Amino acid sequence: MSAEAAAGARTRVLLETRFRQGLSRVHAGWFPILQAAIAAGIAFGLARYVANHPYPFFAPVCAWVALGFTADRSVRRVAELAVGVAIGVALGDVLVRLIGNGIWQVAVVLFLAATIARFIDRGVLLTTQAGVQALVIVGLPALTASGGPLGRWIDAAIGGAVALVVALLTPRDPRRRSRALARTACDELAGVLRLFGRGLLTGSSDDVEDALVRARASQPAFDEWSETAKNAGELARISPTIRRFRDELAALEGRAVLVDRAMRNTRVLVRRSLAAVEAGTHDLSAVGAHVDATARAAAELAAALGSGREPARARSELLAIAQALDPYALDDWQVQSLVLLQRSLVVDLLEAAGTERQAARDALPEI
Structure with missing residues (x-):
């Protein structure tokens, strides 16, 4: 077999292996993905039509992030992510109103969000999400604002609550x-x-x-x-x-x-x-x-x-x-x-x- 044919055969083996692994991941993950997608839609609907927020961006974001797309969902993990998002959104909202947004404000908000999250709990996911969501608030203050001073935090709380309900009610055998x-x-x-x-x-x-x-x-x-x-x-x-x-x-x-x-x-x-x-x-x-x-x-x-x-x-x-x-x-x-x-x-x-x-x-x- 020529070198070119051998390289082609090795590429085929690699692609076949990746394809099998991809099918395995889809087979294992389609139902958790469907659950998270539906939960995000429910969170969006609650925030928009019950809380009357015209642009409830953080409600579906929090539900999706907290539930993720795998069946490996512990209540603690979902709670960590939901609380992390809520902390980041709340802190970002408060600080943007107090000090505005800019280069040094980004650093300050990220530092404070991560520090507070580490004080509350040891979870890495909580700290990561608190920092990321605070940065989103600082970076996109006008685009995501709706529902008054606490609107975005309420949206995040709704999304987190929906995610926790889904995690608690979903029967699973680990x-x-x-x-x-x-x-x-x-x-x-x-x-x-x-x-x-x-x-x-x-x-x-x-x-x-x-x-x-x-x-x-x-x-x-x-x-x-x-x-x-x-x-x-x-x-x-x-x-x-x-x-x-x-x-x-x-x-x-x-x-x-x-x-x-x-x-x-x-x-x-x-x-x-x-x-x-x-x-x-x-x-x-x-x-x-x-x-x-x-x-x-x-x-x-x-x-x-x-x-x-x-x-x-x-x-x-x-x-x-x-x-x-x-x-x-x-x-x-x-x-x-x-x-x-x-x-x-x-x-x-x-x-x-x-x-x-x-x-x-x-x-x-x-x-």
Whole structure:
């Protein structure tokens, strides 16, 4: 394959990976986006037709900002954002009337808004929104003014109240989002391993390069899973309504770290294998068979975590793979080094499947 064709193939793999991740985000986010959009419309209607404000700019802004566009909505987070917007709007309104707007006024308003927000609460989101909304007031005083001296603050309060009501009344299972992201991330790992294994079995350096491109492009899926699982775990520790899910959420948080580590090990393994494939090294088919089996186990792990069931089958498959990873069964030192790297990958996946760390290490042949 020419260099130009190879570059085109790598671009195709990258675009396919991004497309899959985009579809996954849309599938997970369309309903929260719809909720936030409807809440913003309701806030606008209340401010315009109930409070009689002709230009209620901050009502939909506050509702939209507070709810966001993901299902990962804790009441605390929504409250932080809503209060932050309200503080920024109120402070900006007061200071603009007292000192006007200009270069030094922008600095003063931003400093005071952030300082007051930090005094009220430790939340970063609250402080950020307080500063941003205060700057909006200072920068666009005439455009957004409506409803008298407190009009803009009332609009923000309406939007924040609507957002809080939606957050409190929306039924949600915090495990659902973490499970879906776990499935997506593990499926990405399985896809990379499948493509990589095929390259080793057929001696195709193009497949190995494509696997590396896909592995690098898939990192956002792992980052999103890790962040969402961490947030859900923190919420479960303080929320009485979802405390019963605390153990599973903690397990998903730990598994996110382990599977991310497995993907990082996979990238190292793929990079190290590329030179061996290009050199036509013998015995790579044995490594390829192990990689292909690991891909199937990762796909089974994805199905188990995504459905919330115990990954017993994935654990059994991974234990069998681990027991076969003996570098001394191969003669070529370069291939032996690849087997050593794969041992780390399989141990990470075994731990993600619920095996104790020492037990996972003990399953490997002694070296």
